[in-house]
Amino acid sequence: MPLLSSTGLCNKMLDTGSLKSIMANGFIHVYNSTLANIPATADDAINPAVHTLLLTVYGDGISDGLNLGTAAGRAIGKAAGETWAGTVLASGNAVFFRYVAPGDTGAASTTEARQQGRVGVSGAELNISSLALVSGNTQAVNFASISLPG
Known part of the structure; x- marks a missing residue:
C-alpha cells in the first residue's frame, strides 16, 4: 500500500495551504486489523469493531500534537526538538496508521486531512522497531520523511 492521502488533504493542499500547516498539531494513530479490513482509502471510516487503536503518537510523547520541520x-x-512517541494503549500487532489533523473523528469524510499507510519494521510507510506492541510500553517514532513525487 502506498501512502494514501485523503481527498480533504489533497483539496486543502491545492487550495489553501501546505502539508506542514494543514497537519500542524496532528497525531498518528496506529491500528491492529486484518489486512483485508484496512480501509481502502484515507477517506474511509475507522471501524472500532475491526480496527483496534493500539497507539497514538504525540509530539512530546504525552499530549502535544505533531509538527513537521523544514x-x-x-x-x-x-x-x-520534538520527541514523537506515545504509550501503547492495547497490546497487538501494528498493521496500519493514520496521520490525522487535529479534531479528526475517524468518520468517513472527504473533507478531513489524513494520510494512511502500512506499519512495518522496514519498507513500510511507517517503520517502527517491532510490530508487536505491548500495552503500557512507550513506542517512539524516531524518523519521519514525507515526500512528494517529481
Missing part, C-alpha cells in the same frame, strides 16, 4: 530535497520530516 522541507528539503522534496521531503519533510519531524520538527526539531
Whole structure:
C-alpha cells in the first residue's frame, strides 16, 4: 500500500495551504486489523469493531500534537526538538496508521486531512522497531520523511 492521502488533504493542499500547516498539531494513530479490513482509502471510516487503536503518537510523547520541520530535497520530516512517541494503549500487532489533523473523528469524510499507510519494521510507510506492541510500553517514532513525487 502506498501512502494514501485523503481527498480533504489533497483539496486543502491545492487550495489553501501546505502539508506542514494543514497537519500542524496532528497525531498518528496506529491500528491492529486484518489486512483485508484496512480501509481502502484515507477517506474511509475507522471501524472500532475491526480496527483496534493500539497507539497514538504525540509530539512530546504525552499530549502535544505533531509538527513537521523544514522541507528539503522534496521531503519533510519531524520538527526539531520534538520527541514523537506515545504509550501503547492495547497490546497487538501494528498493521496500519493514520496521520490525522487535529479534531479528526475517524468518520468517513472527504473533507478531513489524513494520510494512511502500512506499519512495518522496514519498507513500510511507517517503520517502527517491532510490530508487536505491548500495552503500557512507550513506542517512539524516531524518523519521519514525507515526500512528494517529481
